[in-house]
Amino acid sequence: EVQLVESGGGLFQPGGSLRLSCAASGFTFSSSWMHWVRQGPGKGLVWVSRLNSDGSNTIYADSVKGRFTISRDNAKNMLFLQMSSLGVEDTAVYYCARGSGSYFTSWGQGTLVTVSS
Amino acid sequence: QSALTQPPSVSGSPGQSVTISCTGTSSDVGRYNRVSWYQQPPGTAPKLMIYEVTSRPSGVPDRFSGSKSDNTASLTISGLQAEDEADYYCSSYTTNTTWVFGGGTKVTVL
Numbered sequence: 001e002v003q004l005v006e007s008g009g010g011l012f013q014p015g016g017s018l019r020l021s022c023a024a025s026g027f028t029f030s031s032s033w034m035h036w037v038r039q040g041p042g043k044g045l046v047w048v049s050r051l052n053s054d055g056s057n058t059i060y061a062d063s064v065k066g067r068f069t070i071s072r073d074n075a076k077n078m079l080f081l082q083m084s085s086l087g088v089e090d091t092a093v094y095y096c097a098r099g100s101g102s103y104f105t106s107w108g109q110g111t112l113v114t115v116s117s
Numbered sequence: 118q119s120a121l122t123q124p125p126s127v128s129g130s131p132g133q134s135v136t137i138s139c140t141g142t143s144s145d146v147g148r149y150n151r152v153s154w155y156q157q158p159p160g161t162a163p164k165l166m167i168y169e170v171t172s173r174p175s176g177v178p179d180r181f182s183g184s185k186s187d188n189t190a191s192l193t194i195s196g197l198q199a200e201d202e203a204d205y206y207c208s209s210y211t212t213n214t215t216w217v218f219g220g221g222t223k224v225t226v227l
Contacts, residue, residue, distance in 0.1 A: 047218060103169070107164070
């Protein structure tokens, strides 16, 4: 069974930094593209970033480019999202998702990041 | 990249059919057959329902079907059931090699 478990969320101050983690199991992580998708309170889904299987190619939404960095550790089946220069607009539940071509096959339960002073 | 356009809500009685539209541009929905749909009941994670416009993952009932015409994709739920009540989101790959979601549609079973 595919499992994705996010962690690292919490309350953070504007301008601060944090790192989210996603532990993967039940599939060949090292062969899978991985994504981060976020959902603001009461709002819709927003794609954030994608990382290819060996970690050599990344792409970001304009809203996070230059502030967020996606990475992975294939030896530990872990996906990460380093977030910096946080703004209140970054408040959201952050989901990691397994990609297959153009779609998202599996999703974690999400971790809530709240940015507030 | 602007979000794809979905109606905020649709509703139907049990057994009826409802259709959710998802309108994009020639840079996303109209360019590729790479539209997918996700179901999200309240307080839960999204679940893949349709991929590549018309394909259903194993385990998804055949009451769910997808289609596309020009820049608009659609999800149809036939034989609506109480368990289908949820938010539904479309997504498309784009010419910028990014992904874009719709704003979401709340399906209510009357």
